[in-house]
Amino acid sequence: MRIARFRHAGEIKTGQIHHHGVRVFAGSPEIGSIIAGGIAEAHRREVAQTVPLEEVQLLAPLQPSSIRDFVAFEEHVEGVRRSVDGSAGVPDAWYDAPTFYFTNPHAIYGPGDDVPFPAASVARDFELEVAAIAGPDRSIFGYTIFNDWSARDLQSREMQVRLGPAKGKDFASSLGPWIVTADELEPYRDADGFLDLWCTAAVNGVEVGRDLLSNMGWTFEAMIAYAGRDSRVEPGDVLGSGTVGNGGCLAELWGRNGTQDPPPLTDGDVVTLTVEGIGSLTNRITSGAENTGIPRVRRRDPAQARAERQS
Known part of the structure; x- marks a missing residue:
């Protein structure tokens, strides 16, 4: 089942993609309530009408309250690490647990949207990922394509502080084109529990990356369990797979090639991510907008300041 969020006749609605049409759910339910109800309930949703797909504008399939982005592909870690900070190999800690960071849930873009990069960035990059959508009781409701856009020049500078990416990431993420419920992708599951899906990335119609989702180091089930350890995972939370290897982003290729080849993205470039069994996101x-400068940091002797305050 493919569940979409879209604009039709001036209203935002939800429904099921069916062949070349959309079955609009009766009662205009919010996507969050559909996810919270689980897959079986989604299949029982009443349909009010069916409209041609070309008459709707697809939107990001959900506006999540949180996005955890994992880094589950060893090949990606090795290549990007060399590109971002010049280090070789994969950190030992990567093998201990499925590491993730939180990114901005308030800067979500959908299919066909223009994505505004920080104006000052000249090392613009895409990241080809699949995202799992959490369902009730830490289940997986479904999957969608996730583009974790990256300003690599900003990221390289700020990660020197050892807190992870911030302004190099939080300007935009793309999700879409819809949510494919987990039951529909079960035929792709391999003997070890991984989804064996081809994932490809193209820039201006030229393929630059191709990898199997099953090259992940952990399953989505393992990642959602780890995310919920000593914490909470709620229905509708997004959990990104991390970027696939073999050209799942430009920075991986830059790290391996020793030069920015292929070149960074520039205004007007069109990026299309395609995942077998899910669809394409363009x-x-x-x-x-141009930003003003950052105020100069205040430097002072903390011990002297305390002594002066006490005197």
Whole structure:
């Protein structure tokens, strides 16, 4: 079952993609309530009408309250690490647990949207991922394509502070084109529990990356269990797979090639991510507004300041 969020006749609605049409759910339910009800309940949803797919504008399939982005592909870690900070190999800690970071859930873009990069960034990159959508009781409701856009020049500078990416990431993420419920992808599951799906990335119609989702180091089930350890995972939370290897992003290729080849993304470039069994997600690159400078940091002797305050 493919569940979409879309605009039709001036209203935002939800429904099921069916052949070349959309079965609009009766009562205009929010996507969050559909996810919270689980897959079986989604299949029982009443349909009010069916409209042609070309008459709707697909939107990001959900506006999540949180996004955890994992880094589950060893090949990606090795290549990007060399590109971002010049280090070789994979950190030993990567093998201990499925590491993730939180990114911004308030900067979500959908199919066909223009994605505004920080104007000052000149090392613009895409990241080809699959995202699992959490369902009730830490189950997996479904999957969608996730593009974790990256300003590599900003990321390289700020990660020197050892807190992970911030402004190099939080300007945009893309999700879409819809949510494929987990039951529909079960035929792709291999003997070890991984989804054996081809994932490809193309820039301006030229393929630059191709990998199997089953090259992940952990299953989505393992990642959602780890995310919920000593914490909470709620229905509708997004858990990204991390970027696939073999050209799942430009920075991996830069790290392996020793040069920015292929070149960074620029205004007008069109990126299309395609995942077997799910679909395709396309966005065009633009530049955001110019920003003013950052105030100069205040430097002072803390011990002297305390002594002066006490005197």
